[in-house]
Amino acid sequence: MAQVVVFDEFGGADVLRIIDEPISEPGAAELRVKVQAFGINRLDQMMRAGEYPAPIRLPHAHLGVEGTGTVDAVGPGVEDFSIGDDVIITAVPDADTRGTYAEYVNVPANRVIARPDALDAVGAAALWVSYSTAYGALVEKASMRPGDHVLITAASSGLGLAAIQIANQIGAIPLAVTRSPEKTDALLRAGAATVIGPDATDVSEAARTHTGGAGVDIVVDSVMGPGLAQLATAAKMGGTLVTVGWLDPRPASFPMNPLTIYRYASFEHTLDPAAVRRIASFLDAGLRTGALRPTVDRVFPFAEVADAHRHLERGEQMGKVVVAHPSASAA
Structure with a gap:
């Protein structure tokens, strides 16, 4: 037994x-x-x-x-x-x-x-779940490239921290969003280029400030809910929004600005043996170099x-x- x-x-x-x-x-x-x-x-x-x-x-x-x-x-x-x-x-x-x-x-x-x-x-x-989801959202779906600005909500979660590390491994620039000001220093130590905390009255405005007014290339959102449309305005015109969770169970508002939008679930790739091999190879490389921890x-x-x-x-x-x-x- x-x-x-x-x-x-x-x-x-x-x-x-x-x-x-x-x-x-x-x-x-x-x-x-x-x-x-x-x-x-x-x-x-x-x-x-x-x-x-x-x-x-x-x-x-x-x-x-x-x-x-x-x-x-x-x-x-x-x-x-x-x-x-x-x-x-x-x-x-x-x-x-x-x-x-x-x-x-x-x-x-x-x-x-x-x-x-x-x-x-x-x-x-x-x-596995945190890093394969972050990899799938950022690399497979959003085609993240070096130099891209990436806005990450719920950044102190396992998924959020994985996204920060994977962005850095690629050479992108992770902007972390948190509701807990006491987590700011830890997120900076984890590799966030900047932290947008609860004192920011408008996350989108703060993100645009950190990108010289251009907006971020990619938004990775674990929250959804009624604030999704406003969050999406942090992206530049033609940017990418990937939703990877639904911490807010209320209906999500639909973004109206021109974006590529993906609703991502990790099973899209973790049930595909070829994708699993790509994920495993990427994670192995990051673990060996210390980029991923x-x-x-x-x-x-x-x-x-x-x-x-x-x-x-x-x-x-x-x-x-x-x-x-x-x-x-x-x-």
Whole structure:
């Protein structure tokens, strides 16, 4: 038997409970991964609260779209992985039935990559969703180039910090937006060229000031909501807006200025093996040079997974919230 997190109804963090389930054998072309750690994502909270747009199969729904650990068993037809390999799980679109909030999870082998040597289990748990989403939004969709000014909302989140680092790796200029003035120094240390804080009466005006009146080339927005149209005016004419989240659940206002607009979800690339290879190569290069370094805000033990959700919901974190099994300390 092994422990797994489930929920039988939608609601707050209190609906999460840990139960024992049998350990199942991997099927054809699958691996069984002994999970060492996993990141907590806003997507997980939306699923738990009943706010996710896709159906969630209740009762006994699972959670978790990313994780890292070691290969524990190999199913028929798998040739690229062996028992004991350290791996990162890159996509779990059916997380409500086989999520990574567990001690063991069976996943298709083509949704697993080798864990970079530069990362331990906790660092790897903070890497994939944040950095693959930031890479996909900035590089694959927005075609970010050296010298581009990039405005990043919710900049202190795991995704926001990943976007700052990836912009710097490319040679772009990241402008960080935060509602928390106490995070300004940390964002500058993380690589932001400037920080637009809550004292700025108009984010768009502040962004134009920092770009000599031209406007930014790319806006990466995790918030959406009624303020989206105003935020979009920070972009120069013909610029690019990429939305990567919806922290504000209210309907988003539609920008009227001439822009290229993308509504980006990471599954667009993390379910594509060729795109996953590009992402993994890019991240490996950044990790080797030190341009990329996952920021972990806090690590919770598996037994306190509900507290990890509460911590993320308070919005006070700087970086990724991670949950780790005891085995992660030895990884």
